[in-house]
Amino acid sequence: MSQRRSRPLLLKVWGQNACFTRPEMKVERVSYDVMTPSAARGILDAILWKPAIAWHITQIDVLKPIRWESVRRNEVGCVMSPRSNGFFVEKERQQRAGLFLRDVAYTVHAYFELVGGAGSADNVPKFEEMFARRIEKGQCFHRPYLGCREFAANFEPCIGKPPTPEPINKDLGWMLYDMHYGAEEPTPRFFRAFLEGGTLKVPPFDSEEVRG
DSSP: OOOOBOOOEEEEEEEEEEOOBOTTOSSSEEBOSSOOHHHHHHHHHHHOOOTTEEEEEEEEEEOSOOOEEEEEEEEESSOOOTTSOOOOHHHHEEEEEEEEEEEEEEEEEEEEEEOTTOOTTOOHHHHHHHHHHHHHHTOOSSOOEESEEEEEOEEEEOOSSOOOOOOOOEEEEEEEEEEEOSSSSOEEEEEEEEEETTEEEOOOTTSTTEEO
């Protein structure tokens, strides 16, 4: 049987601010304590996205103490789309408070597997080498971000021994894992998240620990 799954891949990401928004907060933006698996997957997709592969997050290490910052800022209350008739920004402007993270750094542990979009010329070593080249050169399809697009993420490869996480032990409660696209409408999936020694273990998406 040909290889379908990559070896474990590590990526260090960091930034000045981050907001991994809790979906239960309807009005003000409040971040989870640490990066969610969906946010980590989004960063990997920004660096290497191909229809032939799907990323899976296995672990997120917290490399700096969890610090918070309260910010009040202006946002636009609607979204422009091809179906809309346009809108005036001044009428839709809303001032909202947000509770964000500041000075964050993480090590993302992940792997990818070949999926239905893989062709006869696609194989795991090809995409492993492509991913390594892209992170060494700082290449990405779009600038990766830490939860919100205005919070740009820096990234670099983890070479050798991974950085030591902060010694944080904390029950994070139910955390958004990712969206499930198997039904007619995308639905969110959650898992019970714990920080043990600064490490967040992420269960497989199709496991019993992940619930809708």
